[in-house]
Amino acid sequence: MHFDFTDIREMPKIQRLNLINSITGIKPGNLIGTKSNDGQSNLAVISSIVHLGSNPALLGFILRPQIDVRRHTYENILSTGVYTINHIHEDFIAQAHYTSAKFPADVSEFKACGLTEEYHNACYAPFVKESPVQIGMKYLESMKIEANNTVMVVGQIEHIHIDEHALSKENYVNLETLKSVGIGGLNSYYRLSKIGEFPYARPHETPDFTNEKK
Amino acid sequence: MHFDFTDIREMPKIQRLNLINSITGIKPGNLIGTKSNDGQSNLAVISSIVHLGSNPALLGFILRPQIDVRRHTYENILSTGVYTINHIHEDFIAQAHYTSAKFPADVSEFKACGLTEEYHNACYAPFVKESPVQIGMKYLESMKIEANNTVMVVGQIEHIHIDEHALSKENYVNLETLKSVGIGGLNSYYRLSKIGEFPYARPHETPDFTNEKK
Numbered sequence: 001m002h003f004d005f006t007d008i009r010e011m012p013k014i015q016r017l018n019l020i021n022s023i024t025g026i027k028p029g030n031l032i033g034t035k036s037n038d039g040q041s042n043l044a045v046i047s048s049i050v051h052l053g054s055n056p057a058l059l060g061f062i063l064r065p066q067i068d069v070r071r072h073t074y075e076n077i078l079s080t081g082v083y084t085i086n087h088i089h090e091d092f093i094a095q096a097h098y099t100s101a102k103f104p105a106d107v108s109e110f111k112a113c114g115l116t117e118e119y120h121n122a123c124y125a126p127f128v129k130e131s132p133v134q135i136g137m138k139y140l141e142s143m144k145i146e147a148n149n150t151v152m153v154v155g156q157i158e159h160i161h162i163d164e165h166a167l168s169k170e171n172y173v174n175l176e177t178l179k180s181v182g183i184g185g186l187n188s189y190y191r192l193s194k195i196g197e198f199p200y201a202r203p204h205e206t207p208d209f210t211n212e213k214k
Numbered sequence: 215m216h217f218d219f220t221d222i223r224e225m226p227k228i229q230r231l232n233l234i235n236s237i238t239g240i241k242p243g244n245l246i247g248t249k250s251n252d253g254q255s256n257l258a259v260i261s262s263i264v265h266l267g268s269n270p271a272l273l274g275f276i277l278r279p280q281i282d283v284r285r286h287t288y289e290n291i292l293s294t295g296v297y298t299i300n301h302i303h304e305d306f307i308a309q310a311h312y313t314s315a316k317f318p319a320d321v322s323e324f325k326a327c328g329l330t331e332e333y334h335n336a337c338y339a340p341f342v343k344e345s346p347v348q349i350g351m352k353y354l355e356s357m358k359i360e361a362n363n364t365v366m367v368v369g370q371i372e373h374i375h376i377d378e379h380a381l382s383k384e385n386y387v388n389l390e391t392l393k394s395v396g397i398g399g400l401n402s403y404y405r406l407s408k409i410g411e412f413p414y415a416r417p418h419e420t421p422d423f424t425n426e427k428k
Contacts, residue, residue, distance in 0.1 A: 001378035004335070015385040020268040022350060022387035023374060025242030025301055026406055027265075030369040050264045050276060051241075054234040054334060055364040057222050060359070062264060062274075062365075087239055091222075093410045095423050101415035114423030121218070135237060140361050145274070146355050147368055148267040154361055157222060160237060164215035171229040172403050173236035175398045182240040182406060183395055184389045189410040192240055193395060196307045196403040201315035209309050209328030 009203040022185030029088035029181040030187065032061070032098055032112075033117075034076035041117055041126050043098045043109035044070040047183040048083060057157035059085065059137065064150050069102050077153065081139045082124050086131035087180040093189040119145040121159050132178040146175075241397040243302035245310055246275070247331075247340045248290035248325075255331055255340050257323035258272065258284040260312045261397040263299060271371035273299065273351065278364050283316050291367065295353045296338050301346035301394040307403040326347030335373050346392040348375040388413075 008016060026045035035041045041049065052058040063070050077083045081098045088096040099109040116129035120136070124129050125133040136159030166177040175192045182190040200203070220229060241261035249255045259298040266272040268347045277284050277348045291297045302310040306329065324331050324340065332343035334350070341348040350373030381389040396404040413419070 001379065003374040003376075003377050005372045008374070009269070013269075016271070017268050019374070019381075019385040019387065020271045020371065022389070023347065023371070024263045024265055024273060024299070025244060025394050026240050026389055027242060030237030030239060035361075036281060047265060048264050049238045050262050051235055051238055053278070053357060054231050055223070055227075056362065057230075057234045057370045058359075058361055058367075058374060060276075062266060064267070073393070077281070094412065094421065096230040097410075097412040098415045098420045098423070101417045103417050103422050105416075106337070111424065112417075112420060113339070120216075122238075133237065143357055143359065143366075145266060145272075145357065145368060148270065148271055150266050150272075152357075152359075152366065154359060156361075157234065157237070158219045159409055160217045160222070160233070161219075162237075167215065167233075167298050167402075171225070171233040172399055172402065173233065173366070175240055175302075175402075175404060176237070178306060180239050181409070182404075184408070185386055187412050187414070188386065188389075188408055189412075190340075190396075190406040191415050192398075192404040193407065194402055195304060195405045196311075196393070198308065198401050200401075201263075201312045201403070202322075203315045203317050203326075206312045206315050207308065207366075208328060209312070209327065 011202055018185055025160045026184060026190060028183035029183045031082040031088060031099060031128050032073050033086060033128060034073050035125050037079050037082065040106060041108045041110055042072045042076055043099045043115065044073045045096050052154065056139060059157065060152045062150055062152055077139050080124055083135060083137050084125045084127045085135040085182050086128035087133040087178065089177045090181050090191055092130055093181055101213055120161065132163050132180060140152060154203045186202050232399055240396035240398060240404060243319055243397045245300045245302060245313060245342050246287050247298040247300060247342060248287050249294065249339050250290050254320060255322045255324055256286045256290055257313045257329065258287045259310050266368065274365055274366045274368050275401065276366055282316060286319055291353050294338055297351050298339045298341045298343035299349040299351060301347040301392065303344060303346050304395050304405055305392045306344055312388050318345060334375065346394060350408050
């Protein structure tokens with residue numbers, strides 16, 4: 001099946017949102033925790049977290065500040081300078097999904113969705129107690145993407161809490177052991193099963209794939 | 215288990231790379247296909263593709279042009295203005311992984327890794343014939359991330375080829391049907407099994423999670 005630029009542009013809006021949000025493949029399932037200066041906590045599901053670098057350890061995520069339901073999240077990050085990123089475990093995918101509803105600013109998604117605030121390390125922003133991986137972040141900068149007025153929010157990792165059973169001695173994280181989930185498009189949640197692990201790839205150690213072709 | 219900013223900074227390099235590359239959760243497994251102006255094709259595994267917007271349909275990915283093994287990819291994108299994004303199917307995870315080896319510029323990873331170039335729609339860049347989803351991209355802009363000299367490459371979707379069995383009538387893409395894979399960290403590949411699908415979330419339709427708390 002083939003869609004070209006014009007097919008995509010003229011597609012009904014909902015179908016286009018569904019297709020384009022899911023066409024890149026699986027996305028990491030996370031919740032961003034924040035708290036306003038007057039103490040209102042906020043929690044938002046996010047599937048656009050991306051690795052930017054390991055030293056310093058930097059992560060980005062994408063949002064559209066004008067129309068995004070995560071605008072409270074962004075306001076809290078700008079005003080307090082901190083936020084948390086928490087893996088979604090397969091036991092609470094429904095709770096995580098409903099944090100995307102447009103609750104009024106004075107409703108905490110933690111309470112509305114049955115998740116628990118947890119505080120560590122003197123971080124002002126709440127972690128999600130039920131999450132198998134909790135990351136404490138310091139805000140660094142926002143970069144505007146000119147093509148569509150989207151913003152990439154860049155932050156630095158300050159703290160990581162993780163179940164040590166999921167870490168190998170080389171610090172590989174096993175996502176199957178953690179039961180962390182992936183998100184497809186806007187509404188689908190996927191379990192992860194590890195099917196392969198390969199060494200760092202070097203040309204002279206590459207298997208001979210040339211005979212395997214059909 | 216807890217790591218703070220200093221623990222991360224002082225960790226041996228390989229352990230830090232492993233931890234920070236995998237801490238965000240699952241990442242989409244894709245191959246980027248390009249071709250130089252003098253006809254040399256290139257293929258590179260990439261796990262940092264991120265959705266930027268649906269109308270226009272924009273995608274980004276992250277790379278570090280100075281040191282990245284994907285520098286040939288970036289040079290080809292800048293000089294030809296086009297590239298392809300192709301899902302990794304679970305049948306060719308080893309082939310996909312070894313495209314990350316630093317082959318010389320005159321070696322095509324398609325050939326070295328046993329994958330097949332395919333051309334559609336007068337697109338100069340090669341698609342991966344074995345991929346269940348093929349996306350033709352037009353390059354738009356590169357944005358420098360000041361904090362670590364990384365670049366986000368932004369492009370527009372021009373073409374999508376997808377197996378129609380994996381598309382619902384609302385254009386939801388089923389990643390389990392496609393057998394597309396996710397990547398954990400730098401070296402782990404995961405199968406995807408759909409475990410939940412939820413409607414668009416509205417506050418007044420949110421289930422009562424408040425009684426489910428332990």
